[in-house]
Every structure is written in C-alpha cells, then in structure tokens.
Amino acid sequence: MANSPSGDSMAERIVRVISAFDSENPSMPVATLARRAGLPLSTAHRLAAELASLKVLQKSGTGELRLGMRLWELASRSSSALDLRQVAMPFMEDIQAVIRQHTQLSVLQDDEVLFIERLSSRGSVANFARVAGRLPLHISSSGMVMMAHAPRHVQEEFLARHRDDPAPFPAADELRRQWAGIRREGCATLPGVVDPETTGIAVPIFGPQGPAVAALGVVVPRGSENTSATVPALMTAARGISRGLGTHSAEAGPRHGSGAAAGD
Amino acid sequence: MANSPSGDSMAERIVRVISAFDSENPSMPVATLARRAGLPLSTAHRLAAELASLKVLQKSGTGELRLGMRLWELASRSSSALDLRQVAMPFMEDIQAVIRQHTQLSVLQDDEVLFIERLSSRGSVANFARVAGRLPLHISSSGMVMMAHAPRHVQEEFLARHRDDPAPFPAADELRRQWAGIRREGCATLPGVVDPETTGIAVPIFGPQGPAVAALGVVVPRGSENTSATVPALMTAARGISRGLGTHSAEAGPRHGSGAAAGD
CATH class of the missing domain: 1.10.10.10 (Winged helix-like DNA-binding domain superfamily/Winged helix DNA-binding domain)
Structure with a gap:
C-alpha cells in the first residue's frame, strides 16, 4: 500500500x-x-x-x-517498557540506596540488551549503558543472565544465528558452559568485559509465563564487587519485581547459592 | 502525498x-x-x-x-525529554532522598503539563500524575510555575486561547494575579486542587535562553507542607538542573524569599 x-x-x-x-x-x-x-x-x-x-x-x-x-x-504512555519500569522503579531505588552504584533494568531485543531504565549516583563508576541504549548480549551481565534463563530452544536458536560471528564472539560451547554456570549461581558476574574498570552483576526477573522477561543489574568498581552482599540484595529486589508483574513467588527465581535454578 | x-x-x-x-x-x-x-x-x-x-x-x-x-x-534514544531527564535525574534523587515524597519533572506542551519523569517512594501520598501523562496547566503547581515565568506575550496568548473556557477555568485576571504571586515567591503551591489530600509545590527550571523550560515539583500530604524547608531544597536542585542545561547560574532563577523574580 x-x-x-x-x-x-x-x-x-x-x-x-x-x-x-x-x-x-x-x-x-x-x-x-x-x-x-x-x-x-x-x-x-x-x-x-x-x-x-x-x-x-x-x-x-x-x-x-x-x-x-x-x-x-505517544510511544511512552502505553509502552510495555514503562509498565515494567513502573513496577521495577521502587525496587531499583532500594537497590541503589543499598549498593550506591548504577542500577539498571533491561530486556532482550533482537539478540541484544535494551536498557529500559538506569539510576546513577553521582560518584558511581562509569557505565556505558544508557536509557534506550543497547549492548551485545554476550558482553553484558544482564544479557547473559537473561539468555541463561531462557528456554533451551531459544538459546540454541541464538547460537545458530551467531554461528558465523567472528571472534571475539565466543564459541557456542563456551557460551553453553557460561550459561550453565550462571543458572547454577542464579546470577551473572562479568568483570571488565564492557570496561576494564567495572564489573556487571545481574539477576533474572521472571514473568508470569515462566522465562526471564528482564534483568536487574548493577555496575560496580572492579575489585570491590562484594558479590556476597550484592547478589542477595539484587535477588530480593528481582523477586519483588516478579511478584509485581504477577509471577507466583514460588516461581520467581532461584535462591542465592541454592543451585536450585532450572536446567542442568 | x-x-x-x-x-x-x-x-x-x-x-x-x-x-x-x-x-x-x-x-x-x-x-x-x-x-x-x-x-x-x-x-x-x-x-x-x-x-x-x-x-x-x-x-x-x-x-x-x-x-x-x-x-x-526509537522515540526515547534521541528525545529531548530524555536529555532533560538525564540532567535532572541525580537532582531529583537528591530531592526524593530529602523530601521523601513524589518528585516530578515536567514541561509545557499544548497548554498542558506533560510529566517527563516521576520518582515515588512506597508510602508517599497518592499522585495523579504519571510518566508521559498530562494535567491541565491551571490545576498543576508545575504548570502554574512554568506559565508564571513565561514571557508576558506567552501568558496573554494562553489567556486568549482559553478566553471562552467555562468555569471552573479561572478568570484571566485571577490567573494574572496568581502568576504575579508565584513570580514573587519563586514557587507555586497549590493545596488540594488535583486531590483534596495533597499539595503540589513546584519551582521553575530555567533554560539557556531565559524562560522556564521545565518545572521541578513535589506532591506532599496536605497540612504538612513544610514549605520553608521544601522550597529551598527544590530551588537548590532546580538551579543545579539549570546549570546542567548550560544556563549561567546568575540567571538560573530567583532566590528563596528574595522577591527578585522577573516581572512585577
């Protein structure tokens, strides 16, 4: 037409x-x-x-x-991005108050990570993500944690689409190994991939249909990750967001260190 | 075509x-x-x-x-709404940390207030504004403070467009009187207009070209406004945002209680 x-x-x-x-x-x-x-x-x-x-x-x-x-x-007033953001925002503020670094919310879009929201403190470390910005899935803790918690066929379709990507795109077996580790831990920790000075830490947010629909992450200075404190706080907030999205709490995700994630 | x-x-x-x-x-x-x-x-x-x-x-x-x-x-990644929001966000977080109520950022659009960003605390009072939502200018403290600090011809054009609006739209002289008061105070305080339980308090954010380009406001429970504490905090944050937009600090707006605003 x-x-x-x-x-x-x-x-x-x-x-x-x-x-x-x-x-x-x-x-x-x-x-x-x-x-x-x-x-x-x-x-x-x-x-x-x-x-x-x-x-x-x-x-x-x-x-x-x-x-x-x-x-x-027009794009914002009925967007699913803003719906998700509205549910997540109070929990993101809690995380930012506790961790005092960049806190970000993202979804998968076209094999990339699309950042829906980001809270920064003045004085927090540099972060290359911006609102409505994207990063390749495999270099972002948020992207890796969402794909690690995706159904197996979604993972395999992603690997098939990127079979011929040149290095430094990782080999399929390396990614499968990393996703298995992320599922076991319930979180993705990527030190110095986007920026040598920072570490990204992200946990999945589960939707009512089961798979991860979003990721909640922080970017912290490399070397002072303190994951034993950061990850439980992120998981707690992510479960609150899942509940706000209508996800039953028993399905809202793995417990810290429990190894109870799906798969493997 | x-x-x-x-x-x-x-x-x-x-x-x-x-x-x-x-x-x-x-x-x-x-x-x-x-x-x-x-x-x-x-x-x-x-x-x-x-x-x-x-x-x-x-x-x-x-x-x-x-x-x-x-x-x-697509709409977000290069929008002027997000530019303004990006500059304002750390200052909005400061205000929210201090005032602990809804904090909002807005612009004028088609004689209405368009809300660009809003931070809410759980437990803060109800607020009818939402991100990408609108309110009529004359019932919103943010709308009134922006129009009060607009050039005289912009005010008169607004009044001419709404000359035939039925009550409860206020009479032109009543609005002119309120705008003069707001300019003297440097802030707009509207108790119970949108909601009988809350009061809106807003200050102007000045752009590099002079007129108010946005408003920074809070919504607080009616009866506990504590404006003597809230308004200086809002003005301080608004000057910081103006400076971030490239406005010279001498022009970044009135001082609290100085009566030094333009006009009158």
Whole structure:
C-alpha cells in the first residue's frame, strides 16, 4: 500500500526517518536526514514537513530537525517498557540506596540488551549503558543472565544465528558452559568485559509465563564487587519485581547459592 | 502525498493508529483500533499488519495489538525529554532522598503539563500524575510555575486561547494575579486542587535562553507542607538542573524569599 517507485512503503519510510535519529545524532539538517534515511532529498523534505506538522519531528531555531516531544509521549504512555519500569522503579531505588552504584533494568531485543531504565549516583563508576541504549548480549551481565534463563530452544536458536560471528564472539560451547554456570549461581558476574574498570552483576526477573522477561543489574568498581552482599540484595529486589508483574513467588527465581535454578 | 480517498495522508493515519493507545487502553483488538483511529476496518487491518512487521506494533498471544518496544526505543534514544531527564535525574534523587515524597519533572506542551519523569517512594501520598501523562496547566503547581515565568506575550496568548473556557477555568485576571504571586515567591503551591489530600509545590527550571523550560515539583500530604524547608531544597536542585542545561547560574532563577523574580 502507498508504495514508492523503489518499492518501500510510506510506513517503512517514516520508520527510516525516525530511526535516523539516535543518541549520537539527535538533530540534523534535512540533507543529512535524507542521507541517513536513504531517501531522495525532495522526498525527505516533504516527509519532514509533514511529520513536523504532526509533531513527530520538530525544527530547532537553526533549522535542524529532531524528534518531537509528542512522539516520545505517544510511544511512552502505553509502552510495555514503562509498565515494567513502573513496577521495577521502587525496587531499583532500594537497590541503589543499598549498593550506591548504577542500577539498571533491561530486556532482550533482537539478540541484544535494551536498557529500559538506569539510576546513577553521582560518584558511581562509569557505565556505558544508557536509557534506550543497547549492548551485545554476550558482553553484558544482564544479557547473559537473561539468555541463561531462557528456554533451551531459544538459546540454541541464538547460537545458530551467531554461528558465523567472528571472534571475539565466543564459541557456542563456551557460551553453553557460561550459561550453565550462571543458572547454577542464579546470577551473572562479568568483570571488565564492557570496561576494564567495572564489573556487571545481574539477576533474572521472571514473568508470569515462566522465562526471564528482564534483568536487574548493577555496575560496580572492579575489585570491590562484594558479590556476597550484592547478589542477595539484587535477588530480593528481582523477586519483588516478579511478584509485581504477577509471577507466583514460588516461581520467581532461584535462591542465592541454592543451585536450585532450572536446567542442568 | 499518498493520500487516501478521505484526504488524510498515510503519515497522519499512522499517527492516529499510534495515538489510539494510551495508559487506559494499552492493548486492543484490531476492530477497536479501527474505531479509535477512525479508520475503515480493512485499512486498520492492513496498516496494523504493516506496522507490526516494522515492530512499531506488536501482537500479544491473544491477538490484541499494542505498541512495540521498538517504537519506545526509537522515540526515547534521541528525545529531548530524555536529555532533560538525564540532567535532572541525580537532582531529583537528591530531592526524593530529602523530601521523601513524589518528585516530578515536567514541561509545557499544548497548554498542558506533560510529566517527563516521576520518582515515588512506597508510602508517599497518592499522585495523579504519571510518566508521559498530562494535567491541565491551571490545576498543576508545575504548570502554574512554568506559565508564571513565561514571557508576558506567552501568558496573554494562553489567556486568549482559553478566553471562552467555562468555569471552573479561572478568570484571566485571577490567573494574572496568581502568576504575579508565584513570580514573587519563586514557587507555586497549590493545596488540594488535583486531590483534596495533597499539595503540589513546584519551582521553575530555567533554560539557556531565559524562560522556564521545565518545572521541578513535589506532591506532599496536605497540612504538612513544610514549605520553608521544601522550597529551598527544590530551588537548590532546580538551579543545579539549570546549570546542567548550560544556563549561567546568575540567571538560573530567583532566590528563596528574595522577591527578585522577573516581572512585577
């Protein structure tokens, strides 16, 4: 429907225009937008004007375009990201009050970790994750803990999709071994993978249907992880979030050090 | 471009589809979507399928449609709402730690208050605002404090647009009087307007161009407002946020009790 000569639909072109903006490129002139969205300049001009009239885009004083506040509002007011966040937020604040480092909430999306929320203290260590930012699954404690607690067929499909990924992507057997260890522990601890100075620690959040639907994690200075204190606090908060999502508490996840996780 | 027989463009129809979802209606069957978006059922079917293939919509197990996580991600990763939020968040956490009640950040949008962020403590009083939710400007302390610190012509344009609003919308002279008082105080205190049990207290956040670009507020139990403690804390945090936005500190707003605000 409403296809252009090149065969892409209007809906597809609109999504390409919106996708042209990201955290590194929050605003741009229309020529840059045309190039990044892969559209002829005249098409980009017309589409940008129409999207600006609908408040999906807004024009700055200098004539640059950026995403409009209206798009954020429409996308946010009924999003499942905000539902999850709303349930998780008081528990995240508890964790941040106790651990005093970055506390983050994430989901799996397209084989990557998508960060839904992040609380930072001034003075906490650096953290490369940002809200609505992504990290590759295998370098993030949050990603690894979610995949470790996914059904076996989901894990195998992930491995099949990445069979030909070049190093440093880990071998399938290495990942299977790591996931088994994470299931035994009930948490993922990845020291210095994203940043040599920090360690990510994450636990799964289980949904009413069983598998992990999200991860709760902290980023702490490497060498002072104190996992014996951090992990029980994270697990306690994750169980509270699971309960808030409607998950029966007996299924809300492993107990610390119990080795009672599914699998193996 | 790509207009339907009824004259609305494809972009407009897509925005109508997205706008059909809100916090009260986060998911719905396609027939409801068609009705809420004002589209023929067959058009809604085709458009929903196309938007689902682009991950703008997603289908639940029961076949209901809702907004996709992908739309939230695209809208969030370069939004000015998240930029403001990122600067404000550490200061909001400070306020919440000190005041221990709902702390919220908002902007003006279409003569209403749009809430960008909200931190709640368990045990804090009820609050009708939610993230990406709106309230009418004149019943919200955040809305009143932003409009009180807007340029005079912006205030008069607002009053002209609402000249014929029926009661309980206040008379123009009453609003002008309240704005003058708010400018003198440097904060807006609205006891029991949204909810008879609570009081909203808000201060302006000034942007680099001068006018208030946002408001920082708290919602506290009515009768225990303790404004002499709350307002200086809010003003201190608001100046920190203004500075983070690139506003020179001499212009970052009135001092508590100084009567040094612009106007009057």
